[in-house]
Amino acid sequence: MTEVISFKLNGQEVLLKTDPARRVLDIIREDFDCTGPKEGCGEGECGACAVLLDGCLVNSCLLTAAMVAGKNIWTIEGYRETERFRLLKAKLEEHGSVQCGFCTPGIIMAAEALLSKNPHPTEAEVREGLSGNLCRCTGYTMIVDAVLAASREALDSR
Amino acid sequence: METISKAIKRFDFDDKVEGKAEYCADLHPEGMLYARTVRSEVPRAKIRAIRLPELPEGYTIVDHRDIPGKNVVPIVYEDQPFLAGDEVNYIGQPILLVVGADKEVILDIIGKIEVDYELLPPILSIEAATDAKAPFIFGDAPYFVAYSYAKGNPGKAIAQAVRVVEDEFRTGYQEHVYLEPQAMLGVYDGECVSAYGSMQCPYYIHSGLKQALGWGEERVRVVQLPTGGGFGGKEEYPSIPGVHAALAAIKTGKPVQLLFDRPEDIRASTKRHPSIIRLKSYLDVEDRIIAREIDVNLDAGAYAGLSSVVLQRSIFSVCGVYDIPNLKVTGKAYATNNIVTGAFRGFGGPQAFFAIEMHMAHIATELGVDPLEWRRSYFLKKGDTSSTGGVFHSDIKLAEIASAVERLSDYQKKHSAFDSEKGFWKGVGCSFFFHGCGFTGAGEAELLKSRVKLKKYADGTVGIFVSSTEIGQGALTTLRKIVAQTLAIPIGQVKQTYPDTAECPDSGPTVASRTVMIVGRLLQECAEEMKKRWTEDTFELTKDYVNPKHLYWDSEKLSGNAYPEYSWGANVVEVAVDPVTYEVETKGVWAVYDIGKPIDEKIVQGQIEGGIMQGLGYAAMERLQSAGGKLLQDSLAEYLIPAAVDFPRIMVELIENPYAGGPFGAKGLGELPMVGAAPAFAAAVEQAIGKKIDGIPVTPEYIRELMT
Numbered sequence: 071m072t073e074v075i076s077f078k079l080n081g082q083e084v085l086l087k088t089d090p091a092r093r094v095l096d097i098i099r100e101d102f103d104c105t106g107p108k109e110g111c112g113e114g115e116c117g118a119c120a121v122l123l124d125g126c127l128v129n130s131c132l133l134t135a136a137m138v139a140g141k142n143i144w145t146i147e148g149y150r151e152t153e154r155f156r157l158l159k160a161k162l163e164e165h166g167s168v169q170c171g172f173c174t175p176g177i178i179m180a181a182e183a184l185l186s187k188n189p190h191p192t193e194a195e196v197r198e199g200l201s202g203n204l205c206r207c208t209g210y211t212m213i214v215d216a217v218l219a220a221s222r223e224a225l226d227s228r
Numbered sequence: 229m230e231t232i233s234k235a236i237k238r239f240d241f242d243d244k245v246e247g248k249a250e251y252c253a254d255l256h257p258e259g260m261l262y263a264r265t266v267r268s269e270v271p272r273a274k275i276r277a278i279r280l281p282e283l284p285e286g287y288t289i290v291d292h293r294d295i296p297g298k299n300v301v302p303i304v305y306e307d308q309p310f311l312a313g314d315e316v317n318y319i320g321q322p323i324l325l326v327v328g329a330d331k332e333v334i335l336d337i338i339g340k341i342e343v344d345y346e347l348l349p350p351i352l353s354i355e356a357a358t359d360a361k362a363p364f365i366f367g368d369a370p371y372f373v374a375y376s377y378a379k380g381n382p383g384k385a386i387a388q389a390v391r392v393v394e395d396e397f398r399t400g401y402q403e404h405v406y407l408e409p410q411a412m413l414g415v416y417d418g419e420c421v422s423a424y425g426s427m428q429c430p431y432y433i434h435s436g437l438k439q440a441l442g443w444g445e446e447r448v449r450v451v452q453l454p455t456g457g458g459f460g461g462k463e464e465y466p467s468i469p470g471v472h473a474a475l476a477a478i479k480t481g482k483p484v485q486l487l488f489d490r491p492e493d494i495r496a497s498t499k500r501h502p503s504i505i506r507l508k509s510y511l512d513v514e515d516r517i518i519a520r521e522i523d524v525n526l527d528a529g530a531y532a533g534l535s536s537v538v539l540q541r542s543i544f545s546v547c548g549v550y551d552i553p554n555l556k557v558t559g560k561a562y563a564t565n566n567i568v569t570g571a572f573r574g575f576g577g578p579q580a581f582f583a584i585e586m587h588m589a590h591i592a593t594e595l596g597v598d599p600l601e602w603r604r605s606y607f608l609k610k611g612d613t614s615s616t617g618g619v620f621h622s623d624i625k626l627a628e629i630a631s632a633v634e635r636l637s638d639y640q641k642k643h644s645a646f647d648s649e650k651g652f653w654k655g656v657g658c659s660f661f662f663h664g665c666g667f668t669g670a671g672e673a674e675l676l677k678s679r680v681k682l683k684k685y686a687d688g689t690v691g692i693f694v695s696s697t698e699i700g701q702g703a704l705t706t707l708r709k710i711v712a713q714t715l716a717i718p719i720g721q722v723k724q725t726y727p728d729t730a731e732c733p734d735s736g737p738t739v740a741s742r743t744v745m746i747v748g749r750l751l752q753e754c755a756e757e758m759k760k761r762w763t764e765d766t767f768e769l770t771k772d773y774v775n776p777k778h779l780y781w782d783s784e785k786l787s788g789n790a791y792p793e794y795s796w797g798a799n800v801v802e803v804a805v806d807p808v809t810y811e812v813e814t815k816g817v818w819a820v821y822d823i824g825k826p827i828d829e830k831i832v833q834g835q836i837e838g839g840i841m842q843g844l845g846y847a848a849m850e851r852l853q854s855a856g857g858k859l860l861q862d863s864l865a866e867y868l869i870p871a872a873v874d875f876p877r878i879m880v881e882l883i884e885n886p887y888a889g890g891p892f893g894a895k896g897l898g899e900l901p902m903v904g905a906a907p908a909f910a911a912a913v914e915q916a917i918g919k920k921i922d923g924i925p926v927t928p929e930y931i932r933e934l935m936t
Contacts, residue, residue, distance in 0.1 A: 106247025
């Protein structure tokens, strides 16, 4: 069974004929070559596949095609073109926040989801905001510090 | 020129941050097929028959009959088949692969495959293995290997003792949870086969391919792709999926991708060894420890893998950082029908240091002394001999480390305050530990014989050719820094890519905290020679590892310098325990290390904070149990690792102690921070609850058991 489903991916209207039960993670990786979101667990625990759905952080492995019809999805492929990304990237570099890199695109989407709603979070709020994204390399603090540093530089416009 | 320690931008940073780094699952070469593995569902059985459904066009089965060479993984003991023949020895053991274009069709085929087992009685624990009778899983004993060594005259000292303190500790499995599950891509061009994928040790897979195929090295190639973490879990294990993907590519003539999903990864890949460690300390009339007897028992699972070497590191670590004149140490790695255990950051050290440091805490409690200050009088120092009789040739700065961690954490004041405030559910614990850098025993000199290559090109650029992999720990950056700084050229002129066995010599595996210290040192030596010949246009240099003359090892007697050099550390952890829920809140974590000299402060900080976090997870929350040979927590919903909210900021200080045999004075780092966290955490909880802890993880459920 297939249906025609349309949604916005990184600002572009897209249209595809697919099984409405198909995972959005597979659609964006296989049909649109957005391989930034990674599959780390396939059950919504690790956050490596996190994307923004109408501005909210969601794990794309738990989304089906039918659930995103008419909605707006941002992945790292679109977000990396923004000014807000460039600031966050600079802070991640400064704080040495990247190791194996597999969790990184998801972590960046989590940071954006947090900062877009709460531009000046406390450390506890940053930790809470990143708590759905597992990282096995860094111990988190170097990422938390980068997000805090980015927030201090007044991230307030996309 | 900047100092070597000053942080620079990582060479893999842009690709990873921008989501452009292509991991194995991101590749889709033309015509690519998928493979999935059919695994044993029983712990021990003969396979009577396998019934396959009729296969749709374009779908292929790969089994042990497709292995033209030797169906045995080449490792220390040759006992493990790549694909099971007529018997299986653990749940999760690979039997065959189903290969084809559509993942759903593959799953459908797998659902219709029936394996007819003749069940045999399994051996499912260390205790059961201890009492096991023939037929054994391996050879003519219930264990793969048993070791023992002694120092001084333990018999005589024990006879003089007036007090004995005895402990038995148990540790469970730990799962690596590298964020990227195991992943391999096999490619065959009609003549040569290549395995691309997620790995730590390209030459392990290279040996595996040569052995399984019976082909010469000119026909096999292994290339590392960006790798989403390893922690030891991608040391020896990827030889199996690497060979599987290659076999499938050869049989189908198409590229074949073999990706594990998370449950499969947890069920099939190696784990940290569960342990039972018994310690007895003998004290004289002045309450000085004069002798120890220690017995280490590991659950090695169904195949030997690296367990003999893990056991060696365990028994060489288990005497701790203390100079005790009389020692008797024994160890066994038992064969069971549980999942195969293997390399995991620390490699037998975390179990050993958990046991010895908790034992020291228990002795201190019994003697009524401050656990940190009391340890000082036993600290090893330069010129002492190790438990195996090797002379410590370098400065050992344990006294400075102790003072620094005491100053940072205010340990003594807190410890005595929490002691007098019993019933307030607060505690503080400390640990002291080392990690031997490089391979155990004569491994570097006799087994690995690492080689590195450096090329100078006419345009003034320099290429690094080593088999050391980038697994997140920064090898693509730290090795470049060492070469650039030695040559005194801008780092942009130094090139290094992910290793490819077609171009890179075997510099040994990316394990054992050896990449910077051993491989980095060889590159530095190459660069020093290159500098002298810098005016020449194009040339290449190689260097092979030569054992320093002061090192000695007898692998029969287990006597001499067990490691080329040691890194040292101390941790303090402070906790508060909720008296109702028994949840433990970690209030502070302090860490001091001697890693020689840091090569890049940010990379070092990342290794330290990540390593401690993995150690705290092991201590507090990572519970993985086996029942009937089956792992009970096989998803990340059930097997919990630390998230950003679980532990506080870690305070770290480094004590510089440059090592003359390492590049710019650097020693090993990667594993050390994992090693000491668990005993510091458990000792803190012990003080908070006033009950003896004899195992990890220290979960609220475990505390409840102790309290009721």
